[in-house]
Amino acid sequence: MESINFDLNSTPLREINQYLHGAPETLKGKSVTIANPNGAHNIAVGLKADLEVTIQGHAGYYAAGMNQLAKVSIEGSAGTGVAENMMSGMVHVKGFASNAAGATAQGGLLVIDGDAGLRCGISLKGADIVIGGSVGSFSAFMAQAGNLVILGDAGEALGDSLYEARIFVRGKVHSLGADCEEKPMQEADRKILVDLLEKSGHADISPDSFKLFGSARTLYNFHVDNAGAY
Amino acid sequence: MCGIVGLLVKNPAMRAHLGELMMPMLIGMTERGPDSAGMAVFTPPVAESARKYNLYSPEMAAQWPRLADELAMSLGGKPELHVKGNHAIIVSSLPPADIKAWLKTRYPNVHLLSVGRAIDVYKDTGLPADVAARYDFSQFQGTHLVGHTRMATESAVTPAHAHPFTAGEDWCLVHNGSLSNACSIRRKLEREGIVFETDNDTEAACRFLEWRMREGDDLRTALQKGFDELDGFYTLLMGTKDQLALIRDPFACKPAVVAEHDDYVAIASEFRSLAHLPDIKNAKVFEPSPKEMYVWKV
The missing domain is CATH 3.30.70 (Alpha-Beta Plaits)
Structure with a gap:
């Protein structure tokens, strides 16, 4: 596999991102490393090619945002909005992720080995997110589709105003948001969980140690009893 | 948007280089706060009778x-x-x-x-690099410092509106965020005889916490009352003669990253201000949780 190495100490970020935005057929199969990210914002955003990118340290805001097809690995922590609005591909954060990780992501897989901050998977639209640690408050707020797998604990108001996303939690849930409730785990749900644990390097963890949460669907339609709440 | 930085050196050999170590931290926060900058530096205290x-x-x-x-x-x-x-x-x-x-x-x-x-405070309008050069920030020596880069959102751009704010003695505070009940806190404190110098929201938080400590609260008790009283978005970094303290609002609306190393504790709004600290690879880097108190002693 052809490997290209960039160093953010000597090459401006815009130049690196422009290289990564080259013709997808030429970039396909390539492996790119980016040294000394030092918390810079917008590293490897908007990729559209099936290549591998390794960010060798801590990334700033919006790393790998809007990703399609690419596999982006961050060998440190990620700032706000990592993999936001991802369409496909995979983003792997080996440290912790700040707020709004995977926000509005429509496809692909986001794996965070450490903790994720608040509002993880907010307005999730179909992607899968696996968090090795715990997530902060208001995670999966208004999540519409996709799966959030939390190996640790969840903060306050988990899954508030949830639509059809699934939330699997192995640890404690501090509190559930409006219209989010525990659901019996069906065979189909279990299969999804087992598959995601395998893909994210957690095949050793039993799916039986998780609880499933989903939407109670009481907020889907207007109900006169709720009129006072609007 | 604003940027905050804080540095406390545990290794006494580093005290002579406090300003030099801090400079890349402040410059890293230029985009977050290009209109003013300020720094409070805590030196070994002068004689007990002196100020x-x-x-x-x-x-x-x-x-x-x-x-x-x-x-x-x-x-x-x-x-x-x-x-x-x-x-x-x-x-x-x-x-x-x-x-x-x-x-x-x-x-x-x-x-x-x-x-x-112990405290010295420098603040002025202009790009952080220009303000730092104007007052030789790189030459600062001491045990700890608290700095700020400002992008004003709620009051004028003047040296007096720049951070850090101070109240009482050996106490300073910098703020990233905005308080929605600064005026009511201010009215409450004015009834206690406390005089304000600006219309800045941060000054209300600074004077509120100093007032609580003057009334006998220790730092942690005062910060707990801060959580009860302050409404809005805030990451607050505070300095006393021998401590740094950090709190974030319950929604963690404003960022903060901490690096704890054997030689120092460094705090900044973003990692890019910590990236150039010595041996940062071996520091424990983490995001402080919302509504938690973090206090480090010299």
């Missing part, structure tokens, strides 16, 4: 010695004077109330930035 008075005035640049002489003539004693352009430090053992009253009457346009045995 350092940090003064600012753009009109006084060449006249600080005259002010010091007049002070000596009016109140006696022989104050020590250190001048850096618009900024001067006077060290005196006279009663603080006398000096403050004298300054207010005789030099009403001179802004008293800080009072204390």
Whole structure:
């Protein structure tokens, strides 16, 4: 596999991102490393090619945002909005992720080995997110589709105003948001969980140690009893 | 948007290089706060009877010695004077109330930035790099410092509105965010006889916490009352003569990253301000949780 190495100490970020935005057929199969990210914002955003990118340290805001097809690995922590609005591909954060990780992501897989901050998977639209640690408050707020797998604990108001996303939690849930409730785990749900644990390097963890949460669907339609709440 | 930075060195050999270590931290926060910058640096304390008075005035640049002489003539004693352009430090053992009253009457346009045995405060408008060069930030020596880069959202861009804010003695606070109940806190404190110098929301938080500690609360109790009282978005970084303290609002609306190393504790709004610290690879880097108190001692 052809490997290209960039160093953010000597090459401006815009130049690196422009290289990564080259013709997808030429970039396909390539492996790119980016040294000394030092918390810079917008590293490897908007990729559209099936290549591998390794960010060798801590990334700033919006790393790998809007990703399609690419596999982006961050060998440190990620700032706000990592993999936001991802369409496909995979983003792997080996440290912790700040707020709004995977926000509005429509496809692909986001794996965070450490903790994720608040509002993880907010307005999730179909992607899968696996968090090795715990997530902060208001995670999966208004999540519409996709799966959030939390190996640790969840903060306050988990899954508030949830639509059809699934939330699997192995640890404690501090509190559930409006219209989010525990659901019996069906065979189909279990299969999804087992598959995601395998893909994210957690095949050793039993799916039986998780609880499933989903939407109670009481907020889907207007109900006169709720009129006072609007 | 604003940027905050804080650095406390645990390794005594690093105290002589405090400013040098901090410089990349402040410059890293330029995009978050390009309109003003400020820094509070805590040095080993002066004699128990003495106080350092940090003064600012753009009109006084060449006249600080005259002010010091007049002070000596009016109140006696022989104050020590250190001048850096618009900024001067006077060290005196006279009663603080006398000096403050004298300054207010005789030099009403001179802004008293800080009072204390350990704290020095520098703040001004302009790009962080320019402000730092103006007052030789890179030469700072001491145990810890608290800095800020400002992008004003709720009050004017003037040196007085820049952070850090101070109140009482050896106490300062910087803020990233905005408070929605600053006016009601201010009215409450004014009923207690507390005087405000600006219309800035951060000043309300600074004076509220200092008031609580003056009323007998320890730092943690005061911060707990801060959580109860302050409404809005905030990451607050505070300095006392021997401590740094950090809190974030319950929604963690404003960022903060901490690096704990055997030699130092560094705090910044974003990792890019921590990236250039020595041996950062071996520091424990984490995001402080919302509504938690973090306090580090020198």
